[in-house]
Amino acid sequence: MFETTPIIVGLDIGTSKICAVVGEISDSGSLNIVGVGQSKSRGVRKGEVVDASIVGEDIRHAIGEAEQMADTEIRSVYLGVTGGHIRGFNNRGFHPVASQDREITEDDVQDVIKNARAINLPTENKVLHIIRQHFLVDGQDGIVNPVGMLGTRVEVDIHVVHGNFNRLQTPIHAVKGLQLEIEDVVFSGLASSLALLNNHQKEMGSIVIDMGAGTTEYAVYSNGIIKHTGIIAVGGDHLSNDLAYGLKVPLGRAEQLKIEHGSALVEPEIRGHTLTLTNDHGIAEKTINLEHLRRIMSLRLDEIFQLIANELDQADLLNDVREGVFLTGGCARIPNIQKLANQVFHLPVSIGKTNSISGLKSALDQPEFAAAIGLVRFGSFETRKRLQEKPGFQSTLTQTIKQIFRRS
Numbered sequence: 001m002f003e004t005t006p007i008i009v010g011l012d013i014g015t016s017k018i019c020a021v022v023g024e025i026s027d028s029g030s031l032n033i034v035g036v037g038q039s040k041s042r043g044v045r046k047g048e049v050v051d052a053s054i055v056g057e058d059i060r061h062a063i064g065e066a067e068q069m070a071d072t073e074i075r076s077v078y079l080g081v082t083g084g085h086i087r088g089f090n091n092r093g094f095h096p097v098a099s100q101d102r103e104i105t106e107d108d109v110q111d112v113i114k115n116a117r118a119i120n121l122p123t124e125n126k127v128l129h130i131i132r133q134h135f136l137v138d139g140q141d142g143i144v145n146p147v148g149m150l151g152t153r154v155e156v157d158i159h160v161v162h163g164n165f166n167r168l169q170t171p172i173h174a175v176k177g178l179q180l181e182i183e184d185v186v187f188s189g190l191a192s193s194l195a196l197l198n199n200h201q202k203e204m205g206s207i208v209i210d211m212g213a214g215t216t217e218y219a220v221y222s223n224g225i226i227k228h229t230g231i232i233a234v235g236g237d238h239l240s241n242d243l244a245y246g247l248k249v250p251l252g253r254a255e256q257l258k259i260e261h262g263s264a265l266v267e268p269e270i271r272g273h274t275l276t277l278t279n280d281h282g283i284a285e286k287t288i289n290l291e292h293l294r295r296i297m298s299l300r301l302d303e304i305f306q307l308i309a310n311e312l313d314q315a316d317l318l319n320d321v322r323e324g325v326f327l328t329g330g331c332a333r334i335p336n337i338q339k340l341a342n343q344v345f346h347l348p349v350s351i352g353k354t355n356s357i358s359g360l361k362s363a364l365d366q367p368e369f370a371a372a373i374g375l376v377r378f379g380s381f382e383t384r385k386r387l388q389e390k391p392g393f394q395s396t397l398t399q400t401i402k403q404i405f406r407r408s
């Protein structure tokens with residue numbers, strides 16, 4: 001189908017790790033992961049670059065490892081971005097149908113999309129994504145393509161994701177400084193949802209929550225449409241901080257306790273259990289109450305889920321989510337996190353699994369890689385689209401508005 005197999009690379013600059021995932025589109029058009037590289041992330045806080053030169057070194061390391069594994073040279077990447085400054089909102093554009101016979105034409109569609117895109121954002125903001133949701137004709141909603149329909153008024157709903165221009169430029173500069181081209185910049189929370197959800201799940205209504213070290217991003221779909229995106233600049237690092245403070249242990253020890261003994265719930269049977277911490281010489285140093293440890297974690301995780309649930313409830317989105325909640329990111333590994341999320345959302349909760357992607361199990365099975373894999377999937381859509389836009393293929397403006405978040 002393709003003359004050459006395009007290599008697509010997703011680069012995710014996370015708070016705890018930087019990872020690069022290399023994908024290929026196979027002859028049959030499916031996506032295959034052929035390489036992955038990662039590095040500890042030393043210059044990122046709450047998802048944002050705070051030390052560009054160290055981040056540059058860490059990116060170089062991750063890219064080098066991915067190149068080696070995929071046996072290829074990486075020249076360009078799809079870059080994931082995140083941070084507390086990123087926001088998502090919905091906007092509606094409308095347009096009176098011009099023709100005498102009231103038949104909606106491609107020109108009407110172009111005009112209504114143009115009107116919806118005319119958004120007044122402060123100059124320091126940059127739009128990352130404009131995603132078409134659906135059209136309305138004389139108030140009738142859920143229309144995928146209104147061309148050829150009769151009506152007096154056509155409207156379109158779009159989802160807009162934007163962020164602070166300068167804060168978005170920092171990771172872009174860090175990547176360009178390594179002589180890597182950037183194919184596109186994608187909000188990491190959207191990327192994770194692309195890696196995990198299939199069409200049925202988008203149709204039935206799903207929430208994807210990517211809980212990393214410094215941020216928690218979420219994306220909501222229903223009726224096959226992206227409905228909402230958001231981010232909270234709180235993640236696993238905050239759990240470790242809480243433990244360090246609450247248990248009076250150094251941060252490194254708190255992180256280790258979280259991973260080895262953590263849980264999102266306080267199970268009744270652990271009441272009274274203690275852990276003995278020893279020093280480097282094996283001498284008992286401190287006793288930790290396991291119930292206390294888990295209660296600290298449970299409270300913080302509950303708070304994060306409550307914040308998301310309240311926001312989605314206020315936006316009246318929870319009733320449309322029938323499939324459930326999919327958790328990913330490193331914190332999805334915390335024992336009992338599904339049960340806790342279920343108590344908050346009152347929806348089925350599972351750990352997200354990548355769908356319709358083959359290749360390296362070592363990448364596909366790790367929740368930490370969801371965003372980078374989603375970036376590769378985003379890139380595969382863009383690549384297919386570019387190939388189709390070559391002379392000989394017909395394309396329209398409505399097609400160029402990114403449709404991939406609707407249905408894959």
Ligand SMILES: Nc1ncnc2c1ncn2[C@@H]1O[C@H](COP(=O)(O)OP(=O)(O)OP(=O)(O)O)[C@@H](O)[C@H]1O
Nearest residue numbers: 014015016017212213214215236329330331333368
């Ligand atoms: N088994 C585990 N139990 C508890 N926490 C875990 C476990 N495994 C990983 N984590 C936590 O997951 C977090 C790392 O997740 P991830 O790699 O998704 O973050 P990131 O992408 O680097 O950060 P962000 O997306 O917030 O910028 C860390 O806080 C880590 O402690």
Ligand SMILES: [Mg+2]
Nearest residue numbers: 014212329371
């Ligand atoms: Mg992440």
